[in-house]
Amino acid sequence: MNLKELSALLNLSQTTVSRALNGYPEVSEATRDRVGKAAREHNYIPNTRARGLATGRTHAVGHVIPLSTKHEVVNPVFTDFIAGASEIYARENYDMHLSVVPDTNEESAYRKIASKGSVDGVIVHGPVENDPRIQLLQSIGMPFVVHGRSNAEVDQDYAWVDMNNKRAFERATKCLIDLGHKRIGLLNGLESMDFAIRRRAGYQSALDAAGINSDATLCRSEEMTEDYGYESTMTFCARDVPPTAILASSIIVGIGVRRACSELGLTLGKDLSLIIHDDDLSYFRNGAAASQYTATRSSVRQAGLTCAELLMEQIASPDVPKRHVLMEAELIIGNTTGPAPRS
Amino acid sequence: MNLKELSALLNLSQTTVSRALNGYPEVSEATRDRVGKAAREHNYIPNTRARGLATGRTHAVGHVIPLSTKHEVVNPVFTDFIAGASEIYARENYDMHLSVVPDTNEESAYRKIASKGSVDGVIVHGPVENDPRIQLLQSIGMPFVVHGRSNAEVDQDYAWVDMNNKRAFERATKCLIDLGHKRIGLLNGLESMDFAIRRRAGYQSALDAAGINSDATLCRSEEMTEDYGYESTMTFCARDVPPTAILASSIIVGIGVRRACSELGLTLGKDLSLIIHDDDLSYFRNGAAASQYTATRSSVRQAGLTCAELLMEQIASPDVPKRHVLMEAELIIGNTTGPAPRS
DNA sequence: ACAAGCATTCAAAGCGCTTTGGTGGAGCAA
DNA sequence: TTGCTCCACCAAAGCGCTTTGAATGCTTGT
Numbered sequence A, B: 001m002n003l004k005e006l007s008a009l010l011n012l013s014q015t016t017v018s019r020a021l022n023g024y025p026e027v028s029e030a031t032r033d034r035v036g037k038a039a040r041e042h043n044y045i046p047n048t049r050a051r052g053l054a055t056g057r058t059h060a061v062g063h064v065i066p067l068s069t070k071h072e073v074v075n076p077v078f079t080d081f082i083a084g085a086s087e088i089y090a091r092e093n094y095d096m097h098l099s100v101v102p103d104t105n106e107e108s109a110y111r112k113i114a115s116k117g118s119v120d121g122v123i124v125h126g127p128v129e130n131d132p133r134i135q136l137l138q139s140i141g142m143p144f145v146v147h148g149r150s151n152a153e154v155d156q157d158y159a160w161v162d163m164n165n166k167r168a169f170e171r172a173t174k175c176l177i178d179l180g181h182k183r184i185g186l187l188n189g190l191e192s193m194d195f196a197i198r199r200r201a202g203y204q205s206a207l208d209a210a211g212i213n214s215d216a217t218l219c220r221s222e223e224m225t226e227d228y229g230y231e232s233t234m235t236f237c238a239r240d241v242p243p244t245a246i247l248a249s250s251i252i253v254g255i256g257v258r259r260a261c262s263e264l265g266l267t268l269g270k271d272l273s274l275i276i277h278d279d280d281l282s283y284f285r286n287g288a289a290a291s292q293y294t295a296t297r298s299s300v301r302q303a304g305l306t307c308a309e310l311l312m313e314q315i316a317s318p319d320v321p322k323r324h325v326l327m328e329a330e331l332i333i334g335n336t337t338g339p340a341p342r343s
Numbered sequence C: 001a002c003a004a005g006c007a008t009t010c011a012a013a014g015c016g017c018t019t020t021g022g023t024g025g026a027g028c029a030a
Numbered sequence D: 001t002t003g004c005t006c007c008a009c010c011a012a013a014g015c016g017c018t019t020t021g022a023a024t025g026c027t028t029g030t
Helices: A003-010 A014-021 A029-041 A048-055 A077-092 A106-116 A132-140 A165-178 A194-209 A226-237 A251-264 A300-316 B003-010 B014-021 B029-041 B048-055 B077-092 B106-116 B132-140 B165-178 B194-209 B226-237 B251-264 B300-316
Strands: A060-067 A095-102 A121-124 A144-147 A159-163 A184-188 A219-221 A245-248 A273-278 A294-297 A324-327 A330-332 B060-067 B095-102 B121-124 B144-147 B159-163 B184-188 B219-221 B245-248 B273-278 B294-297 B324-327 B330-332
Touching: A003 A014, A003 A029, A014 A029, A048 B048, A060 A077, A060 A106, A060 A300, A077 A095, A077 A300, A077 B077, A077 B095, A095 A106, A095 B077, A106 A132, A121 A132, A121 A300, A132 A144, A144 A300, A159 A165, A159 A300, A165 A184, A165 A194, A165 A245, A165 A273, A165 A294, A165 A330, A184 A194, A184 A226, A194 A219, A226 A245, A226 A251, A245 A251, A251 A273, A251 B251, A300 A324, B003 B014, B003 B029, B014 B029, B060 B077, B060 B106, B060 B300, B077 B095, B077 B300, B095 B106, B106 B132, B121 B132, B121 B300, B132 B144, B144 B300, B159 B165, B159 B300, B165 B184, B165 B194, B165 B245, B165 B273, B165 B294, B165 B330, B184 B194, B184 B226, B194 B219, B226 B245, B226 B251, B245 B251, B251 B273, B300 B324
Parallel strands: A060 A095, A060 A121, A121 A144, A144 A159, A159 A324, A184 A219, A184 A245, A245 A273, A273 A294, B060 B095, B060 B121, B121 B144, B144 B159, B159 B324, B184 B219, B184 B245, B245 B273, B273 B294
Antiparallel strands: A095 B095, A294 A330, B294 B330
16 A cells, blocks of 8 residues: 555545654644545555655664674673663664674775665774774764764764763772772673773773772783683693682673682682672673672663664754763672682 | 756756666666766765655564563563664664553554555564464465564464474573472463463473472562562572572573572572573573573574574565574573582 | 736656656577 | 668656646635
8 A cells, every 4th residue: 555545546636645744733633634544544654765865864774793804702791782772763664774793894884775765873992092983973074973972082972872981990990908808800891882881991090099909911902702711721720820709891791700719619609709890781681689790880782772762862953962971880789709719 | 955956967868867776777887987986976865755655665674562561571582682683783774663552452453554655564573372463464465574483373374483492491491400390480471471371381391200299388479570570589489498499581580599599598500590591691691601691592683583584584585485493492501500409 | 808917726856766668679499 | 862760869758646727616704
């Protein structure tokens, strides 16, 4: 069923039917009702492409999610992020386009998306330091919101939604220091990523404040897999002087740490303390009842939702000043932390 | 840059330019080169919507991913599935549209997608028993491929890509039985899902073959979260006569089992045996070096890739008979299984 | 009674592309 | 020369919608 057929059926012009359905005032209430009813009956839904062509707006947004070519890994937080964003898209009747793009040619992917004209705006995932995509999108004039931030020139004004990574890791580190820990391992994400850089800075700053010399061999930076947590812990614990605490950049890494501990017969929270960052993933709820992990928690799903909201705003009124949302992570005390063992 | 501008620039008609770019024969090689070069230079990319309108083909496919309303959970295997499918889409220059839809109104979501005419085909995720979406899509005449299967009427012919769930769980169960286990817990996925029904059947069939009476209180069916694995194991082990082995429907559930064991001081593979189903998720590679879990393994990423291929095929030639791909899971012997403790 | 004003409705253009159905001219045979 | 076939190109229609600009029929005010 298309407009033409529907209007023929109703003995009305396409104009009137279109206006009736789109809520224009110059249509009598009587006809509007009649049209609405007929549309529902024959479940008429306007063809997106045609509408897009006519209006110049697509009612769609794009997400480009990077595929780490090194390990062929897709960050699992995307599911939850997207679930959050989708709530907004559903409400606003927007479609979501997804491309999974090897992180080597993300830039060209954005260029392509822009010139194909298939979306009204995009969400930028996984910003790196001085991310070129920001300038690119600005120069193209495509609305966008960054999930995270990028240390680009100060005067670049763009919308972002970020977690306060520095503060979170600063607090976590301080928390461990307060418990008496001095050798604290950091299992960071890839430090080409902005978020990881900030986390590192937070960690460092807490150590500095406490006058603890940081030990470079205790800091690692990798793709956040389970195996990374496991391997690192095994390596750490094989040292003459192993760390007494570990800070892990994701629950998945934390799971690896736990496996290693279990294998080594170490009890988390006693022999080794662990704080993770918890994105509050739906499949890994760090339960309220017995919080498995001491964690800095910030819901990535909420971040997705907020990103989508900002993007909708920006598409609706491009000239409004760009908004920034900085979410603070909660510090959840679970049972993987305890006083440093004296040795 | 659009067709009109480009053709004006070249002093050619839109027709010729369009044909040159789309590889039609009635264009001289000289002009084709000239056009191609100019297109690249001004990086002209045809507007997707306009092309779609004109051809009736969208060069896009849809994925509707269900959001379990009960727990607000999005299955994490989607990231990997989609990464696989995207390889094909990228190659074929297809776009991917995603909707996350509460599992309560999936059907209407499909209906909407179809009448909006924004995709050439869809992938159906998470089929349940006698899934109504299959009939729906057939009646609409929209090409689709099901990831999984549905026990619908025999004569329904549709394309699917599935793992041999029954066989996998039959083998896993038999493997445990061969090790002397008689009380085997099953932590299944939601048994409204087709895959879970088949897994249950496999489990049952192996027990039957060995003449073991199944114990309904050892079989659970839930959303496959970490916590589910943990809670179930804790409950199981609090029984007077706990099971000696557990079959878990996903690595995430297995992680919960491991956590419970570690807490209870049980050693996996000695005090309790565990076999998981492993979707070979990129973040949870069940490492080759020291395989953490004994598992039935089947790559969900590969499944995504295959689904996408079948869908492309079907879109290209709708009348070709529907194909079915049944993937066999590998049985990986890791170190979470061992002989049943005598007691 | 007539112009003005308003409430409704409509025909047609246009969004950027593909595709149908040509046209003009080169090349060749008779 | 005529008549024919090819080749290379083009003008215009059409995909399904929105939107501009105009038309229609009714009330009003005077």
